[in-house]
Amino acid sequence: MAQGQEEQPRDERNPGVPLDLGWLREVHVNRSAVERRAATLPARRTVKREWQAAWLLRAITCLDLTTLAGDDTPGTVRRLCAKARHPVRSELLEALGVPEERIQVAAVCVYHNLVSVAVAALRGTQIPVAAVSTGFPAGQIALEQKLAEIAASVRAGAREIDVVISRAHVLTGNWQALYDEVRAFRMACGEAHMKTILATHELATLRNVGMASLVCMMAGADFIKTSTGKEAVNATLPVGLVMTRAIRDYYERTGYRVGLKPAGGIRSAKTALDWLILMKEELGDEWLNSRLFRIGASGLLSDIERQLSYFVTGHYAAAHYNPLV
Numbered sequence: 001m002a003q004g005q006e007e008q009p010r011d012e013r014n015p016g017v018p019l020d021l022g023w024l025r026e027v028h029v030n031r032s033a034v035e036r037r038a039a040t041l042p043a044r045r046t047v048k049r050e051w052q053a054a055w056l057l058r059a060i061t062c063l064d065l066t067t068l069a070g071d072d073t074p075g076t077v078r079r080l081c082a083k084a085r086h087p088v089r090s091e092l093l094e095a096l097g098v099p100e101e102r103i104q105v106a107a108v109c110v111y112h113n114l115v116s117v118a119v120a121a122l123r124g125t126q127i128p129v130a131a132v133s134t135g136f137p138a139g140q141i142a143l144e145q146k147l148a149e150i151a152a153s154v155r156a157g158a159r160e161i162d163v164v165i166s167r168a169h170v171l172t173g174n175w176q177a178l179y180d181e182v183r184a185f186r187m188a189c190g191e192a193h194m195k196t197i198l199a200t201h202e203l204a205t206l207r208n209v210g211m212a213s214l215v216c217m218m219a220g221a222d223f224i225k226t227s228t229g230k231e232a233v234n235a236t237l238p239v240g241l242v243m244t245r246a247i248r249d250y251y252e253r254t255g256y257r258v259g260l261k262p263a264g265g266i267r268s269a270k271t272a273l274d275w276l277i278l279m280k281e282e283l284g285d286e287w288l289n290s291r292l293f294r295i296g297a298s299g300l301l302s303d304i305e306r307q308l309s310y311f312v313t314g315h316y317a318a319a320h321y322n323p324l325v
């Protein structure tokens, strides 16, 4: 944080700052150093067995429980919302001594046409609905349509909006265009929190990932998110490392904390723990909560529940006992 700058109150949103091209020019990424560090992260800090259940429950509270499939129906969204209300079987929580009301997912994430179904299904809970808007996943529609999608999602009750950036702005180095686009998204979101999806695998270089991360934060992103889940490669630790370093840099210079959301292909409890370790190592305990960390996943919860069951009973439950979420 710049000298003399006030500490950001914990709940204050990042308002964004003017685009600073000089700052972007300072971004350098040494790919092999990043890959080396990312490879050692999981090994550096294995979670002790007695803490594993607590870490897994923490991962659930940071989970954006997601369904983003072509065959989504109101019925599948309602089932997902029922799971969001009770992500872990009562008897497991009881055995772990954790009150049921303490464990809820962070959000339910759906396509924007299904927002109203999810909002209705989650009524009476604090769980927000997140909508993927702006021409998800490719973002290849006109800006006016993107803004209209955001507005429609907000009207339908989404309290969080996951937007995709135009990869072309990054690939052509048009940082002003990227800044203006994300700024317009943020204005359209209003009070809804905005997660900016970088689709990192389509940005060509890790330096581009670092620069795009900064531009999105300068334009007022509440979160930066790795992937849509639809790219050929989605959330990876090297990309996460570059993004957490950008978040740290942004915090040190502006005093504003921005969150990270890895998403796409995170299906095992072990991978979820790796991401928690990355956050702890790179950004500290301050970031280990749903205000600043989310995991976007459609198929992770069942493995976490399986591992919790193993922790409690000492053996894995038969497959037919595990939920299909």
Ligand SMILES: O=C[C@H](O)COP(=O)(O)O
Pocket: 066, 068, 109, 227, 228, 229, 230, 263, 264, 265, 266, 296, 297, 298, 299
């Ligand atoms: O934003 C979330 C992702 O689309 C989820 O991807 P996934 O289905 O690979 O877990």
